[in-house]
Amino acid sequence: MRRPRPRPRTLAILGVCLALLAALAVGLNAYRWKGSVTVLANWTGPDEKQFRAKVIDPFEKKYRIHVIYQGSSAESQVLAADVETGTPLDVAILPGPGELAGYASRGQLKSLDDLVGAKDFSSTWMPKVAGPGPNRTPHTYWVPVKAGLKSMVWHPATLSSDQLKAVAATPSAWCLGMASGATSGWPGTDWVEDILLQQAGWKVYSQWATGNLSWSDQRVRRAWTTWGALVGAGTPRISGALTTEFDKASAGVAKHPATCRLEHQASFVRSAWQEMRGTYSPSAEIIPNAGQNARSWEISGDLAAMLRDTSQARRLIRYLASPAVQRSWNTEESGFSANKAVLRDAHSGDQTAGSIASTLSDRTAKLCWDASDAMPSAMREAFSQAALSFLATGGDPKEQLTALEAVRSKQPKTGLTSVCGRG
Structure with a gap:
């Protein structure tokens, strides 16, 4: 028995559907994640929500790199356990330089010398500290993402x-x-x-x-x-x-x-x-x-360091240090940046905040x-x-x-x- 031939209208509809499916496939391929980066910090609750909205979501949208974020009030213990088992996260954001300097001295942090311009931050915020080995060569190992x-x-x-x-x-x-x-x-x-x-x-x-x-x-x-x-x-x-x-x-x-x-x-x-x-x-x-x-x-600050040198981690470090990103989320509520340019103009409408920002960038003040x-x-x-x-x-x-x-x-x-x- 002969099968009926498709009508021209049916063929046209089929063609449109195939074209839409092809376009969808191209679109899905275009927005496919280009890798991922794992991040550990102590921000939970409202702080995590702000970090996601102001930093993580725009980063993912711009670079199509998936951020796997872990917030923990016990981040020191979490990080130490991960490093000890040889499975550290890519980027850790810790309050203060003490623990990070220890990791740097043991060769467990990656140098940021070629990633972040030191001209944007004073050496107080981004010092060169001793690295591993007999020579103890100093490098930059962290960048401030928030200051107080x-x-x-x-x-x-x-x-x-x-x-x-x-x-x-x-x-x-x-x-x-x-x-x-x-x-x-x-x-x-x-x-x-x-x-x-x-x-x-x-x-x-x-x-x-x-x-x-x-x-x-x-x-x-x-x-x-x-x-x-x-x-x-x-x-x-x-x-x-x-x-x-x-x-x-x-x-x-x-x-x-x-x-x-x-x-x-x-x-x-x-x-x-x-x-x-x-x-x-x-x-x-x-x-x-x-x-x-x-x-x-x-002074206090949250400092981002890189434990695994991947292209995604390097991209995130550069992003966190950029004036645009620091300005976008450090002007919320009581947040401050350590970036010189941001401190100069981010809080001009608030006298108290402006005074704090001025002190944080004051070359005549001693900051400890x-x-x-x-x-x-x-x-x-x-x-x-x-x-x-x-x-x-x-x-x-x-x-x-x-x-x-x-x-x-x-x-x-x-x-x-x-x-x-x-x-």
């Missing part, structure tokens, strides 16, 4: 300078929150670090932060006792501070100013204090017995990395626990300092020779 300013005391804008000093002498005036999950205690280490910096100066501070000064040194001990006297260590009010989340310490200041009026905290609380009509003063103006280094500042972030992870964790213990008990910090000195004696050198520099 510390050594700040937030307070109601209505307080005059004299009133501020008077209020600061009352322990109950300080807003305190030490809780931060697995990293609880770091607001206390920030206090001790900053007091040492302002009292003893940046040279002593840098020596201590790099593991070259005993925890039993009298200048270190004075910093602890100064902190204890300021905030009332060992008094009944401290029990509440130990369980208060660090980002909730100042909650209710506007409605109940009698509870606390001052907060020693970094630039990330800017938005909250501005909503309460607050401002900040340099901590050097408030810390007792501050020395001549009254304009020294602690958060000391605990420059220490090996074991030293940092012991420091945080000691701060909690001392805050709870008060009195003489001899017991805590003796224990910390024992930890220091067992730590390898990270390769950092200094933690202070210019903006």
